[in-house]
Amino acid sequence: MKLRWVFAVVAAIVMLAGYAELGLGARAIPNCANDKTQSGCPSKPKATAAVAGQPAREQEVVGIAPQADPAAIVAPIASNFNTTAELVPSWGNGAIPVSAAPDNVGAFRFACAAGISKSDDPIVWYGQPGKSHLHTFFGNTKVNAGSTYASLRATGDSTCMSKLNRSAYWQPAMLDGDGRVVNPTFGIYYKRYPASSPLCKIQGDECVAIPPGLKFIFGYDMLTGKPATGSTFWQCTTQKGDVVINERSQTMKAALRGCAVGMRLEVRIEAPDCWDGERLDSANHRDHVAYAKYNDRGQLKCDRKHPKVMPQYTQTAFWTVTADASKWVLSSDAMMGAEPGGTYHADFFSAWDPATEAKWIANCIDKLLNCSGGDLGNGQQLRGTATVRS
Numbered sequence: 381m382k383l384r385w386v387f388a389v390v391a392a393i394v395m396l397a398g399y400a401e402l403g404l405g406a407r408a409i410p411n412c413a414n415d416k417t418q419s420g421c422p423s424k425p426k427a428t429a430a431v432a433g434q435p436a437r438e439q440e441v442v443g444i445a446p447q448a449d450p451a452a453i454v455a456p457i458a459s460n461f462n463t464t465a466e467l468v469p470s471w472g473n474g475a476i477p478v479s480a481a482p483d484n485v486g487a488f489r490f491a492c493a494a495g496i497s498k499s500d501d502p503i504v505w506y507g508q509p510g511k512s513h514l515h516t517f518f519g520n521t522k523v524n525a526g527s528t529y530a531s532l533r534a535t536g537d538s539t540c541m542s543k544l545n546r547s548a549y550w551q552p553a554m555l556d557g558d559g560r561v562v563n564p565t566f567g568i569y570y571k572r573y574p575a576s577s578p579l580c581k582i583q584g585d586e587c588v589a590i591p592p593g594l595k596f597i598f599g600y601d602m603l604t605g606k607p608a609t610g611s612t613f614w615q616c617t618t619q620k621g622d623v624v625i626n627e628r629s630q631t632m633k634a635a636l637r638g639c640a641v642g643m644r645l646e647v648r649i650e651a652p653d654c655w656d657g658e659r660l661d662s663a664n665h666r667d668h669v670a671y672a673k674y675n676d677r678g679q680l681k682c683d684r685k686h687p688k689v690m691p692q693y694t695q696t697a698f699w700t701v702t703a704d705a706s707k708w709v710l711s712s713d714a715m716m717g718a719e720p721g722g723t724y725h726a727d728f729f730s731a732w733d734p735a736t737e738a739k740w741i742a743n744c745i746d747k748l749l750n751c752s753g754g755d756l757g758n759g760q761q762l763r764g765t766a767t768v769r770s
Contacts, residue, residue, distance in 0.1 A: 450506070450595070450660065450661040451659040451660055451661045451662065451668070452659075452660065453591065453593075453658070453659075453660060454529055454592060454593045454660070455592070456592040456734035457529070457530060457533040457534075457592070457734070458733075458734060458735070459533070459543075459544070459733045459735075460533075460534060461543070463544060463733055463735065463736065465763075466542045466543065466544045466762065466763050466764075467542075467544075467756075467760045467761065467762065467763055468760070468761055468762075468763045469759060469760065469761070470755045470756070470759055470760055470761035471753075471755070471761065474759035474760075475759070476749070476757065476758075476759060477744070477749045477750050477751045477752070477755055477757055478749070478750055479748055479749060479750065480748050480749060480750040481748060483748075483750075484573060484577065484579060484748075485571040485572055485573055485745075485748075486571065486572065486573075486574055486744050486745035486746065486747065486748045486749055486750075486751075487569060487570070487571050487744060487745075487749070487750050487751055487752070488569075488570040488571075488691075488740045488741075488744040488745065488751045488755075488756075488757070489567065489568065489569045489570070489751065489752040489753065489754075490540055490541050490545070490567075490568055490752075490753065490754040490762060491540070491541065491565065491566065491567055491568075491753070491754075491765075492518045492519065492538075492539050492540040492541070492549070492565070492566040492567075492568060493518065493539040493565055493566075494516050494517075494518055494539065494563040494564055494565065494566070495516070495517045495518045495519070495520075495521055495523075495539045496516075496517055496521070497514055497515065497516045497517070497553045497561045497563075498510075498514065498515065498517070498524075499511065499512050499513065499514050499515070500512060500515065500523075500524055500525040501515060501525065501550070501727070502523065502524065502525055502526065502527040502528075502548070502729065503595050503596075503597060503661070503665050503727055503729065504597070504602075504665065505525060506525065506526065507525060507526055508525055509524065509525040509526075510525075511525070513552060513553075513711045513712045513715060514552070514553040514555075514561070514711035515550040515551065515552060515553060515711070515727075516550060516551060516552075516553045516554070516561065516563065516564070517548060517549070517550040518539045518540065518549050518550070518566055519538055519539060519540050519545060519546070519547045519548045519549045520532050520535075520536040520537075520538055520546045520547065520548045520731065521536045521537045521538065521539060522535040522536030522537075523536065523548040523550070523729075527548060527729065529592060529593035529660075529729075529730075529731055532546050532547070532548055532729065532731035533546060533731050538764075540566075540568070541754045541762040541763070541764040541765065542754065542762040542763055542764045544732070544733040544736040544762060545731075545732055545733070545736070545762070546731040546732070546733070547728070547729060547730050547731045547732055548727075548728075548729040548731065549566070549568075549695070549726070549727070549728055549729075550726070550727045551695075551697065551724070551725065551726045551727070552710040552711045552712040552713075552723060552724065552725065553710070553711040554699060554708055554709075554710060554711075555708065555709055555710070555711055556702070556704055556707060556708055557704045557707030557708075562699055562702075562708060563699075564697040564698050564699045565697075565698050566695065566696065566697055566698070567695075567696040567698070568693055568694070568695055569693060569694040569696075570691040570692070570693045570740075570744075570745070571691060571692055571693075571694075571745075572587055572653070572689065572690065572691040572692065572741075572745050573587055573689065574587070574745060574746045574747065574748050575587045575745075575746050576746065579679075579680075580689055582679050582680075582681070583654075583672055583679070583680050583681055583682055583689045584654060584672075584681075584682040584686075584687040584688055584689040585687040585688070586687075586688065586689065587689045587690075588655070588657075588688045588689065588690050589690065589691070589737060589738070589741050590690050590691055590730050590732070590737070591655070591660060591690075591730070592730060592731070592732070592734065593660045593729075593730060593731070594655070594660050594669075594728075594729075594730045595660060595661050595665065595727070595728060595729040595730070596651070596652060596661070596665055596666060596668070596669045596727075596728055597665045597666055597725060597726070597727050597728075598610045598649065598650075598651050598652060598666070598669075598725065598726055598728075599612055599649050599724055599725030599726050600612075600712075600716075600718075600722070600723045600724055600725040601666070601725070602712060602715070602716065602723065602725065603664055605716060608724070608725065609652075609666075609671065610649040610650045610651065610671075610726075611649070611650050612647065612648070612649045612724055613628040613629060613630065613647070613648055614628075614629045614630075614631060614632045614634070614635035614645065614646065614647050614648075614721065615627050615628055615629055615635050615645075615646050615648075616635050616636065616638070616639035616643055616644070616645060616646075616701070617643065617644045617646055618643060618644065619642075619643075619644055619700075621644075624638075624639065624640075624643055625637075625638050625639070631719065631720075631721060631722070632645070632647070632708070632719075632720050632721025632722075632724075633719060633720055633721070636701070636705055636706060636708075639701050639705070640701065641701055641702060641703055641705075642700065642701065643700075643701045644698050644699065644700060644701065645698070645699045645700075645701055645705065646696055646697065646698050646699075647696070647697050647721070647724055648694060648695070648696045649694070649695050649724065649725075649726055650671075650692060650693075650694050650695075651692055651693045651694070651695065651726070651728060652669035652670055652671050652692070653671065653672055653682075653689060653690060653691070653692035654669060654670040654671065654672055654682035654683070654686035654687070654688065654689060654690070655668065655669050655670075655686055655688040655690050656668050656669070656685055656686050656687075656688070657686075657687065657688040668686075669686065670682065670683055670685070670686040672689070691741070691745060693728075695726055708720060708721075709721070710722075710723055710724060712725075736756070739756045739757070739758055739760070740756045740757060742757075742758075743756060743757025743758045744756065744757040
């Protein structure tokens with residue numbers, strides 16, 4: 381009788397563990413600031429079903445294939461659709477953008493709408509759907525926990541004007557006082573010296589394109605809690621972008637102070653611009669890229685471990701302020717015991733159509749043009765607007 385009772389208890393424990401593994405039970409938000417050993421806390425990179433050799437049965441449950449070396453350089457993958465249909469004459473008449481001079485970097489800009497929000501992270505928690513804090517994704521509409529460069533290139537539309545850009549971008553979801561997602565819109569701004577500029581040789585050993593499949597995280601470090609990278613700042617503006625008050629605030633709370641209903645809350649962050657030239661990822665998803673720093677001559681320099689100068693992108697998220705904005709928090713704030721907005725960070729997974737990326741680099745960047753609205757600098761423009769298309 382006792383033996384039967386023991387077996388029953390063990391079976392119940394195993395069943396509950398199975399439910400927890402599949403994410404079928406209720407999930408409390410862990411307080412990672414006090415105890416990083418709790419489930420859901422990013423105390424260190426963890427093995428996944430796809431990488432760590434867990435039983436094939438578990439991989440079949442979540443539908444995730446084993447992942448190839450995520451750091452290995454890959455060949456660009458061409459689009460599997462008619463790319464010509466995704467382009468229109470720029471501004472209706474094929475106009476070429478004006479020069480960016482006297483600035484010394486070429487510029488390429490486009491807008492994005494918010495996509496789906498879900499607790500997936502194909503960089504940190506590859507193959508483990510529902511494992512991360514809640515993210516708002518934009519760019520590729522089919523991104524999920526099992527996304528790879530190949531899958532991003534093969535599927536999905538884009539919330540960034542055209543599926544010619546199947547890259548995936550994501551950040552912590554903004555939640556209102558009732559825990560509902562407040563969706564932003566986004567602006568992306570790529571810039572770099574022209575490849576022919578002598579400044580390329582000063583900053584690094586050469587200027588390059590963003591390698592296909594490159595992925596990284598920047599901003600607040602959820603693994604260590606170290607100071608954020610990317611020169612993040614918050615501010616309150618009009619819907620036209622004019623700063624109202626509290627320009628370049630260090631905190632979301634300061635930016636919202638006096639920001640009236642209908643105004644716009646913005647957060648801006650800069651991505652790394654130096655790459656090691658060897659890896660598409662690293663253990664902490666940061667070490668393979670870096671930021672250029674000014675030397676004693678006032679020149680931007682990449683360090684010796686990251687000599688490749690790639691287009692740096694600036695990401696801006698915009699939220700329309702509502703009456704309960706003082707209650708807004710990021711989905712990752714409570715995990716780290718941070719103040720509202722304190723854990724802002726961003727993730728990037730590059731999956732551009734190779735020919736289209738080559739166009740905006742060859743024209744907007746290398747010809748020192750001032751391109752906006754998805755203008756490729758050659759008389760062509762991404763055909764869409766910053767809205768989600770099914």
